[in-house]
Amino acid sequence: MALALSTPTRNDDGIALAIPILKQRFGERCDTGQSMREQHGHTTTWIPNQAPDAVVFATSTQDVIDVVEICRTHQVPIVPFGTGTSLEGHVNAPFGGISVDMSRMNKILDVHAEDLTCTVEPGVTRKQLNEYLRDQGLMFPIDPGADASIGGMTATRASGTNAVRYGTMKDNVLSLDAVMPNGELIRTARRAKKTSAGYDLTRLLVGSEGTLGLITGITLKLHGIPEAISAAVCPFPHVEAACNADIATIKCGMPVARIELCDALQMKAINEYSKLTYPEQPTLFLEFHGTETGVKEQTDLVGAISEEHGGGPFIFSTKPEERTKLWQARHDVYWAVLALRPGASGIATDVCVPISRLAECVEETRADLERLDLIAPIVGHVGDGNFHASVLITDDPDEHRRAGVFLERLAERALAMDGTCTGEHGIGQGKKKYLRAEVGGAVDIMQAIKSAIDPDNLFNPGKIFA
Numbered sequence: 001m002a003l004a005l006s007t008p009t010r011n012d013d014g015i016a017l018a019i020p021i022l023k024q025r026f027g028e029r030c031d032t033g034q035s036m037r038e039q040h041g042h043t044t045t046w047i048p049n050q051a052p053d054a055v056v057f058a059t060s061t062q063d064v065i066d067v068v069e070i071c072r073t074h075q076v077p078i079v080p081f082g083t084g085t086s087l088e089g090h091v092n093a094p095f096g097g098i099s100v101d102m103s104r105m106n107k108i109l110d111v112h113a114e115d116l117t118c119t120v121e122p123g124v125t126r127k128q129l130n131e132y133l134r135d136q137g138l139m140f141p142i143d144p145g146a147d148a149s150i151g152g153m154t155a156t157r158a159s160g161t162n163a164v165r166y167g168t169m170k171d172n173v174l175s176l177d178a179v180m181p182n183g184e185l186i187r188t189a190r191r192a193k194k195t196s197a198g199y200d201l202t203r204l205l206v207g208s209e210g211t212l213g214l215i216t217g218i219t220l221k222l223h224g225i226p227e228a229i230s231a232a233v234c235p236f237p238h239v240e241a242a243c244n245a246d247i248a249t250i251k252c253g254m255p256v257a258r259i260e261l262c263d264a265l266q267m268k269a270i271n272e273y274s275k276l277t278y279p280e281q282p283t284l285f286l287e288f289h290g291t292e293t294g295v296k297e298q299t300d301l302v303g304a305i306s307e308e309h310g311g312g313p314f315i316f317s318t319k320p321e322e323r324t325k326l327w328q329a330r331h332d333v334y335w336a337v338l339a340l341r342p343g344a345s346g347i348a349t350d351v352c353v354p355i356s357r358l359a360e361c362v363e364e365t366r367a368d369l370e371r372l373d374l375i376a377p378i379v380g381h382v383g384d385g386n387f388h389a390s391v392l393i394t395d396d397p398d399e400h401r402r403a404g405v406f407l408e409r410l411a412e413r414a415l416a417m418d419g420t421c422t423g424e425h426g427i428g429q430g431k432k433k434y435l436r437a438e439v440g441g442a443v444d445i446m447q448a449i450k451s452a453i454d455p456d457n458l459f460n461p462g463k464i465f466a
Helices: 012-029 034-039 061-074 126-136 150-155 201-205 239-251 264-274 292-308 320-331 333-340 355-371 397-416 432-439 442-453
Strands: 054-057 078-081 098-101 108-112 117-120 173-179 185-187 214-221 228-235 258-262 283-290 315-317 345-352 378-381 386-393
Touching (some): 012 054, 012 061, 061 173, 061 214, 126 150, 228 292, 239 258, 239 283, 239 292, 264 378, 320 333, 333 345, 355 378, 386 397, 432 442
Antiparallel strands (some): 108 117, 173 185, 228 283, 228 315, 258 378, 345 386, 378 386
């Protein structure tokens, strides 16, 4: 079934022809300065920065169409860019080309409060959207931590802390507008909550990492802001106990909104960075949404479950300022981790396994880090079996070697447990070598789809496929 993609190469002649045309069309919105180009190469991971040859700031769908037409004519690669917070080299330009920055396409186009839907441009960020929706009693729940753009979250199939209750981007995108490699603008579906009309192109593009189309509009599902919210924190004697409490909570059908695990080292980092005094033990952070009565019932039941598994004290609060402080500490873990080892850089990675294997996977990962003498706090969205390790390394070549060994073992461990090499970061450049081990011959189907839609391999080449 294999259908080979065309092998991408750097097309210096085409790039030299395309950039003057782009400058004429976009003026100052086509930037070829070195610093701007490097800002649009990857900067948030260990993968080396590979800058594009120019950055075009799009302000409309027509701008995107025009970029695609010019680049297609001259066979120049196109790399979409949102806020640059992805973690697997998605925005690098390994074969040069044009970075299309969507940040100025940041309009909220409409909100249908009665239907619980809205349509936004790709540059709208999740915080911007939720600030806009708040007065209407609505929210968009997907929260990857960073203030990512909705377009980028869609392209990478992001999720985050609320996924255990509200799902991931694939569950919350109703329809997409996208410019395809032939320059055509398509809309994948209407605003109806469900459809059985033809292939599900919406979910084909969600998570396609810019390799199939450039997203210019997203229609989203919204949710009402809960009447009551309670946040809780509970330490456990060891990771297995915390994971068992997590599993018991999920099995009893509890509609918990968030269940986050931080290991002892991560709690040490949180305390030092956020000036808190939590016990430096494996800890669950939880949040409950619903009516006042429902939230109290959830809190009491999960508190009892935690106690049964050796956890405690189970401390909770419904006060907004206390909840905000707790979750801000959780969202600041990236900076807290870096502060553990000043001068070091972080390698962020994630895997996801069935929750029945979660404790085993985390414990084996922790033991592996100790054997390799690496510093890497662990934090996870454990309600759905997803966890992250942030490896802190210096310029020491041997540390880089050991970190590489760890990353490979972690991915292989997750796959051996019938999990995935990436729960929410995506494949990008960093995890291409694991994709075939995970899905086997399905990679050939993926490549056939890519080749059929983008025969010249101009949309974000060098990503997903080895």
